[in-house]
Amino acid sequence: MSSDAAIFAGARRPIVVPRGRQLFAEDDPVLALYRIERGCVRLQVNERNGARHILAFLFPGDVICAGLQKHWASAEAVCESVVLKAPTSALLQLMQTDPAAAAALLEASERTVSQLAHHVGRLFQDSAAARISWFLGWMAERAGADGVAEFEVPMDQRDIADFLGLAPETVSRVFAQLEAAGLLRRVSYRHFTYRRGAHGARLEAGETLSCRDGSRPCDEGFKPGD
Amino acid sequence: MSSDAAIFAGARRPIVVPRGRQLFAEDDPVLALYRIERGCVRLQVNERNGARHILAFLFPGDVICAGLQKHWASAEAVCESVVLKAPTSALLQLMQTDPAAAAALLEASERTVSQLAHHVGRLFQDSAAARISWFLGWMAERAGADGVAEFEVPMDQRDIADFLGLAPETVSRVFAQLEAAGLLRRVSYRHFTYRRGAHGARLEAGETLSCRDGSRPCDEGFKPGD
DNA sequence: CGGCGATTTGAATTACATCAATCTAGGTGG
DNA sequence: CCACCTAGATTGATGTAATTCAAATCGCCG
Numbered sequence: 001m002s003s004d005a006a007i008f009a010g011a012r013r014p015i016v017v018p019r020g021r022q023l024f025a026e027d028d029p030v031l032a033l034y035r036i037e038r039g040c041v042r043l044q045v046n047e048r049n050g051a052r053h054i055l056a057f058l059f060p061g062d063v064i065c066a067g068l069q070k071h072w073a074s075a076e077a078v079c080e081s082v083v084l085k086a087p088t089s090a091l092l093q094l095m096q097t098d099p100a101a102a103a104a105l106l107e108a109s110e111r112t113v114s115q116l117a118h119h120v121g122r123l124f125q126d127s128a129a130a131r132i133s134w135f136l137g138w139m140a141e142r143a144g145a146d147g148v149a150e151f152e153v154p155m156d157q158r159d160i161a162d163f164l165g166l167a168p169e170t171v172s173r174v175f176a177q178l179e180a181a182g183l184l185r186r187v188s189y190r191h192f193t194y195r196r197g198a199h200g201a202r203l204e205a206g207e208t209l210s211c212r213d214g215s216r217p218c219d220e221g222f223k224p225g226d
Numbered sequence: 227m228s229s230d231a232a233i234f235a236g237a238r239r240p241i242v243v244p245r246g247r248q249l250f251a252e253d254d255p256v257l258a259l260y261r262i263e264r265g266c267v268r269l270q271v272n273e274r275n276g277a278r279h280i281l282a283f284l285f286p287g288d289v290i291c292a293g294l295q296k297h298w299a300s301a302e303a304v305c306e307s308v309v310l311k312a313p314t315s316a317l318l319q320l321m322q323t324d325p326a327a328a329a330a331l332l333e334a335s336e337r338t339v340s341q342l343a344h345h346v347g348r349l350f351q352d353s354a355a356a357r358i359s360w361f362l363g364w365m366a367e368r369a370g371a372d373g374v375a376e377f378e379v380p381m382d383q384r385d386i387a388d389f390l391g392l393a394p395e396t397v398s399r400v401f402a403q404l405e406a407a408g409l410l411r412r413v414s415y416r417h418f419t420y421r422r423g424a425h426g427a428r429l430e431a432g433e434t435l436s437c438r439d440g441s442r443p444c445d446e447g448f449k450p451g452d
Numbered sequence: 453c454g455g456c457g458a459t460t461t462g463a464a465t466t467a468c469a470t471c472a473a474t475c476t477a478g479g480t481g482g
Numbered sequence: 483c484c485a486c487c488t489a490g491a492t493t494g495a496t497g498t499a500a501t502t503c504a505a506a507t508c509g510c511c512g
Contacts, residue, residue, distance in 0.1 A: 045347050053347045068333040072340035088329075095321035095328055102321055103314075106332065107294040113339050114298035116346070121271050121279045123349060124391045128500065157459070165350045167501055172460055189509075354468070383491065393469055398492055415477070 006101060007094050008035050008084045015083050017041075023064070023075040023083070030071055032085045033109070034064040039081025040154040043073045043112070044162070054163040056112050056119070057155065059142065065109035079154040123165045131164040132174045136184065136194040147195035150187050232327060233320050234261050234310045241309050243267075249290070249301040249309070256297055258311045259335070260290040265307025266380040269299045269338070270388070280389040282338050282345070283381065285368065291335035305380040349391045357390040358400045362410065362420040373421035376413050 014037060017023060023034060026045060034041075036058055043056045043066060055073055058064060066073045068088070095102040122131055143151035153160075157175075161168040178184035178194075185193040240263060243249060249260060252271060260267075262284055269282045269292060281299055284290060292299045294314070321328040348357055369377030379386075383401075387394040404410035404420075411419040 045343050047347055047351070051347075051351055053350050055343055055346060067336050067340065068329050072336065072343050092325040092329065095325040099318040099321040103294050103318065107296075110293050110298065113342075114293065116339075116342065117271055117281055117298050120281060120342070120346060120349070121273055121277075123346070124279050125273070125277055168459080169461085169502085170500060172458095173500095176460080382489095394491080395470085395493085396468065398490095399468095402492080 006098075007033070007086045007090050007105060013085070015085055017077040017081045017083060019077055019079050021077050023077070024066075024071050026071055026074040028071050028074075030065075030067050030069055030088055032087050033091060033105075034075075035084045035086075036060050036062050036064070037082040037084060040078040041075050041081055041083070042078050042155070042159065042163075043075055045073050052162050053165075054159060055116055057159075057163065058112065062112065063105065063108040064112070065106065066112075078159060128164075128166050128170050129174050129177065131166065132160070132171065133178070133183075133196065135160060135164060136178070136192065137196045140192075140194045140196070145193070148193060150191050150193050153190050153192060156190075232324075233259070233312045233316050233331060239311070241311055243303040243307045243309060245303055245305050247303050249303070250292075250297050251300040252297055254297050254300075256291075256293050256295055256314055258313050259317060259331075260301075261310045261312075262286050262288050262290070263308040263310060266304040267301050267307055267309070268304050268381070268385065268389075269301055271299050278388050279391075280385060281342055283385075283389065284338065288338065289331065289334040290338070291332065292338075304385060354390075354392050354396050355400050355403065357392065358386075358397065359404070359409075359422065361386060361390060362404070362418065363422045366418075366420045366422070371419070374419060376417050376419050379416050379418060382416075 017039070023041065024031075037060055039060070041058045041062075041064065042054050043058065043064070044052055044054045046052050057078065058075075064075060064083075066075065091102060091105070094105070122134065126134070139153050140146075140149075140151050143149070145151040155163075157171045158168050160166075161171045164171070175184065175186075179186065183195050187193060243265070249267065250256075263286055265286070267284045267288075267290065268280050269284065269290070270278055270280045272278050283304065284301075290301060290309075292301065317328060317331070320331070348360060352360070365379050366372075366375075366377050369375070371377040381389075383397045384394050386392075387397045390397070401410065401412075405412065409421050413419060
């Protein structure tokens with residue numbers, strides 16, 4: 001868990017990163033490791049033509065280490081965030097002092113890669129509705145929210161689209177569908193309630209989203225005046 | 227370059243891996259690092275439903291380190307391959323002895339991640355033809371082959387499809403189109419010649435593949451009796 | 453109370469997947 | 483050495499999910 005505490009304990013200077021500010025750019029030399037304390041950071045690659053692809057969203061507790069010498073992606077704050085910064089020299093020192101701890105620290109940053117690997121799997125084969133259902137479930141779970149608890153999503157639909165490999169319009173449409181199906185409720189701009197339920201599970205398993213076919217009329221969702 | 231030689235020098239026992247054999251499975255504990263000497267290895271994730279997604283192809287010189295404690299993907303030999311194996315304990319030792327070398331070694335394995343990051347970008351936005359054009363160009367370049375030089379592709383179309391996020395039929399069709407356009411020539415089963423040229427570049431930049439529109443009649447390809 | 457980016461909604465298009473045969477290469481055994 | 487066999491590759495026909503383009507609306511900020 002906090003074998004990484006050691007290295008970040010030294011760098012006791014929380015950095016406040018305003019919304020949209022870049023932590024580092026792709027191809028820049030790696031000067032430090034970061035650990036997120038508050039907020040949300042996105043790892044992304046930018047194409048020449050201006051297109052942007054979000055590889056991962058990082059949350060408090062996550063360690064950012066996109067390369068040891070050169071960053072393989074850039075990092076930007078999705079919303080105002082707080083990070084701790086540890087110079088790479090500290091990592092090299094830790095390697096000598098306590099290699100196991102250093103390995104654990106690196107493993108923590110590998111979690112991001114692991115997530116990325118599985119994310120690719122999702123992009124390959126899941127439908128738009130399944131991807132978004134998964135995403136909402138993830139966000140809800142992260143916030144410790146069950147079906148009825150409200151949670152906040154810090155990123156805008158554009159971010160979600162660039163993360164899930166969809167057009168922004170598609171994201172909007174699927175949101176509307178999920179809401180119509182009674183699974184999603186929009187409390188306010190970026191506050192939701194999501195009841196993944198069996199329906200969502202089936203969705204993620206490949207079923208198409210439709211309440212038009214009479215067979216199974218949108219059960220297990222929210223009732224209109226819930 | 228060969229800062230990694232140190233760690234692999236100790237493990238002087240080349241391992242011959244037959245075609246299709248698994249080096250390690252996802253979620254298995256990490257016992258060793260590998261360096262490929264000959265052949266080709268694929269990193270992949272397998273979904274519950276049997277679907278397979280290839281995250282990367284690794285070639286001689288590449289270091290495999292998919293996680294430090296638990297593998298985030300499994301590895302299988304695409305064709306008969308030779309690898310060197312260094313126990314993780316050797317890496318921990320190296321950290322103490324020569325942290326910079328250890329970092330360099332890990333950086334080498336991060337190259338795979340970097341490639342993966344950009345691969346995601348391609349999956350997001352490139353057309354089937356563009357992906358395959360890129361893939362062929364990559365393979366040709368890897369073999370040091372220019373337009374007329376022949377190169378071998380060790381993987382079958384199924385592998386290519388699972389790597390590029392396409393159906394095998396689509397791969398076959400695009401191959402046929404590229405051949406008809408005079409850019410690709412199939413010398414034998416898995417030996418090709420590929421002239422990426424301006425056409426391929428435009429393709430990768432988003433242009434659709436067609437020789438039917440009279441405007442630009444498949445120039446710069448191979449002539450029939452070339 | 454305007455201004456503007458972010459969303460929503462609609463209609464039309466299309467690239468790719470899917471399903472279903474057929475064909476081929478090359479390894480196998482007689 | 484040749485006919486057989488099978489996984490892999492090819493080809494065709496069809497369907498559709500998601501993109502694209504375009505326009506209206508919303509929500510927030512100054």
